[in-house]
Amino acid sequence: MPSHRDLPRPESGSPRLRGFLWAGLAVAIFAGWLVVTRFSVTRTLNVWDLTALRYGIGAILLAPVLLRRLPPRAWRNGFVFAALWGAPFAILVAFGVQMTTAGRAAAVTPTLMPVFAxxxxxxxxxxxxxxxxxxGYGAIAAGLCGLVLTAGSAQGSPSLFGLGLLVLAAVMWASYTLILRRSGLTPIQSAALICFWSAVIFVPVYIGLGLSHLRHAPAAEIAIQSFYQGVLMSTVALISFNRGVALLGASAGAAMIALVPVAASLLAIVFLREIPDMAEGISIALIVGGVLLAARAPRQQAR
Known part of the structure; x- marks a missing residue:
C-alpha cells in the first residue's frame, strides 16, 4: 500500500521540484558509479564480482519490502524490470566501461537513454x-557526438563493440523507464524486485561457475565496492531514479539522466583537476540545454 508520500498532491510545483531533487541524487550516484566500476574492472575485481555485490547486497537490504504480500502481476513486472535494468544492464555497462573508458560510458549510455525513451x-x-x-533530444545527441569525438581524439579510437554494448544498455534503460510508471509499483518495490530477481538468477551462476575474484582483491577495495554497488547503486540510486520518474514522468525523468556526463566532468574538475577544453565545454553546454528542453512539462500536464 503506497504511503502518504506516494499520493498525488494538489499543488503542481512541489512534486516537480521533488522530482528534480530525486533525479539529481540519482545523477550524482550514477556519475560516480562509472568511475568506481572502471577502477576495479581494470584491476583485480571483474564484471561478475561487481554484479554479484550489487544485487546480492541489494537483495538482502531490500528483502523486508518483499515480505509484504505483492500480487502475482507485481512479481512478473519485477522480472521484466530485472531483465531490462537489473543484472544484464549492469553487465553490459561494466563491459562497455572496461572496453572503452568511464568518460565514454558516461557520455553514451546516460545521454542516449532519454533520447531512446x-x-x-x-x-x-x-x-x-x-x-x-x-x-532537446537533438541538442543532447549533438552534445553526445561532441563528447565522443573529443574523447576519441584525446584517448585514441574507441572500441566499436564496447560502444555497441553501451548503446544497447541505453535502449534497455529507456524501455524500463517507459513501463515503470504504468506498473503500479512504488519506487522501493520496483527496486526490491529488480535486486531480488537479479540475485536469484545471477548469484547461483556466479558461484556455480567459480567466477569470483574476491579472494584476490584487497579488503578495502571490496568494502568500497560493496558500499557503492550494493548500497548506493542497488538501493539509493534505484529508488531515487524511480521516484524521479514517478514525479516527473518517464520522458522528463529520463532526460535528467543525460546530466551524468556533466556531473562526471564536474567531479573530475573538483577532484582530479581535469579542466574540459573548449570543445568539451560546448558539448556539455549542449547537453545541459537539451536536458532543460526535454525535461519541460507538457502544457496539458498538471503534476
Missing part, C-alpha cells in the same frame, strides 16, 4: 514529444 514513447505509445522536447 522519447522516441520509443513516441513510436510505441503515441506520446508525441512536441517540438521543444524534440529540440
Amino acid at each position: 522519447g522516441l520509443l514513447g513516441w513510436g510505441l505509445l503515441r506520446e508525441q514529444p512536441g517540438r521543444i522536447r524534440l529540440a
